[in-house]
Amino acid sequence: MPEIEYFYSAHSAYAYLGSARFMAIAKAAGRTITHRPNDLRRVVPASGSTPFSERSKGHYAYFFRREIDRWAEERNAPVMVGRPTHHDKDMTLCNGMLIAGLVQDKYINQLTHVMLESHWRDDSDLADRDTLVALARQVEMDPEPLLDAALSEEVQAIYEANTVEAIKRSVFSSPAYFVDGDMFYGQDRLEMVERALRQPYAPS
Amino acid sequence: MSEIEYFYSAHSIFAYLGSARIQEIAKASGRNLVHRPIDLNQIVPAGGAASFKERTPKQRAYFFRREIDRWSEERNAPVMVGYPTHHYKDTALCNRMVIAGVVQGHNVDQLSHAMLQTHWLEDTDLADPDTLARLAESVDLAPRPLLDAAMSDEIQAIYQANTDEAIKRSVFGSPTYFVDGDMFYGQDRLEMVERSLRQPYKPSGAPNMPPA
Numbered sequence A: 001m002p003e004i005e006y007f008y009s010a011h012s013a014y015a016y017l018g019s020a021r022f023m024a025i026a027k028a029a030g031r032t033i034t035h036r037p038n039d040l041r042r043v044v045p046a047s048g049s050t051p052f053s054e055r056s057k058g059h060y061a062y063f064f065r066r067e068i069d070r071w072a073e074e075r076n077a078p079v080m081v082g083r084p085t086h087h088d089k090d091m092t093l094c095n096g097m098l099i100a101g102l103v104q105d106k107y108i109n110q111l112t113h114v115m116l117e118s119h120w121r122d123d124s125d126l127a128d129r130d131t132l133v134a135l136a137r138q139v140e141m142d143p144e145p146l147l148d149a150a151l152s153e154e155v156q157a158i159y160e161a162n163t164v165e166a167i168k169r170s171v172f173s174s175p176a177y178f179v180d181g182d183m184f185y186g187q188d189r190l191e192m193v194e195r196a197l198r199q200p201y202a203p204s
Numbered sequence B: 001m002s003e004i005e006y007f008y009s010a011h012s013i014f015a016y017l018g019s020a021r022i023q024e025i026a027k028a029s030g031r032n033l034v035h036r037p038i039d040l041n042q043i044v045p046a047g048g049a050a051s052f053k054e055r056t057p058k059q060r061a062y063f064f065r066r067e068i069d070r071w072s073e074e075r076n077a078p079v080m081v082g083y084p085t086h087h088y089k090d091t092a093l094c095n096r097m098v099i100a101g102v103v104q105g106h107n108v109d110q111l112s113h114a115m116l117q118t119h120w121l122e123d124t125d126l127a128d129p130d131t132l133a134r135l136a137e138s139v140d141l142a143p144r145p146l147l148d149a150a151m152s153d154e155i156q157a158i159y160q161a162n163t164d165e166a167i168k169r170s171v172f173g174s175p176t177y178f179v180d181g182d183m184f185y186g187q188d189r190l191e192m193v194e195r196s197l198r199q200p201y202k203p204s205g206a207p208n209m210p211p212a
Helices: A011-030 A040-046 A057-074 A092-103 A109-120 A127-138 A143-150 A153-169 A187-198 B013-029 B040-046 B055-073 B092-103 B109-119 B129-138 B143-150 B153-169 B187-198
Strands: A003-008 A032-037 A177-179 A181-186 B005-007 B032-037 B176-179 B182-185
Touching: A003 A011, A011 A032, A011 A057, A011 A109, A011 A187, A011 B109, A032 A092, A032 A153, A057 A177, A057 B153, A057 B182, A057 B187, A092 A127, A092 A143, A109 A127, A127 A143, A127 B040, A143 B032, A177 A187, A181 A187, A181 B055, A187 B055, B005 B013, B013 B055, B013 B109, B013 B182, B013 B187, B032 B092, B032 B109, B032 B153, B040 B153, B092 B109, B092 B129, B092 B143, B092 B153, B092 B176, B129 B143, B143 B153, B182 B187
Parallel strands: A003 A032, B005 B032
Antiparallel strands: A003 A177, A177 A181, B005 B176, B176 B182
């Protein structure tokens, strides 16, 4: 089956806001989603974007509050008040757990979605093993095999490869979608992803 | 009449790609489109974004080629092959000519559109008075009064006031639209502009600042 490649991190606000819509688009198009969780702490600086610490208050007010709120309304994806408490923790475990699911041939769409949603709606701590256990159970997956493999060399090598590939393809941040090589950066491009699946855009 | 404020520069690619659509949206909603041309050379650094020169080749390939081409197709707004020859000239004259039109009580929608479109489709030089005269005539405006006023202190002061106001409101670039105080940055937000004219989005709380 043809695919749509999906580069993101399990704690990303905009991946959350587009998550349900993206899965609906892929399903309607009959395409498999190829999940490629990656390490945003490396991808964002490599893209040449201004580091988060150097961005202005106006930038935060617009891109990390007003845009989130309007898109939450637009996508019917509710968000918590304020910034998730555990947002700046290391996301290796949750992203590794998703990759472990792939390695173990599981269908991980729902697990991804509940990670994103619970982090941005319910303030869940995606670096906490018990939280991840509860989320996996919520989508009827056995947590232990996934968590046991999440930090293994095999899974971490894939995490690294996804990160390197994202940098190589100039992914700027999360989420980015690839339809037959055409990159769409940001969940605000999902309507264009949908259109590209029906009718590719002319080459540049 | 209630309004939509429109901050842009007359040579801006994304203002061009959204130009026909914003005018159509404004008309359909019965709102007046308030043109506020700004000096992008002052705006972009103030927003905290990297300057154009500092952007990487990959950023340029995506944002200034692939995005332009796809949106051009999406908006049915054709663009020339390559980069406009005169794109880095001083844009004060064309922007101030649009402001002069506003001050003299004209509807400048067509003039603004003609500048944007010809710059990106026909490679026009928007720093050239003869080109601007021809563009004004093409939309049935007398060029002389507009060009004469464009260089006046009065118009210069409005151009600077627009730019200062844009910086104050943290406009990041061109185009930016305001609907009753709610800012929408980029022509890719025009469908949200349209929605907010029917039904405003709910207000937001304080910004999510990262830990220091």
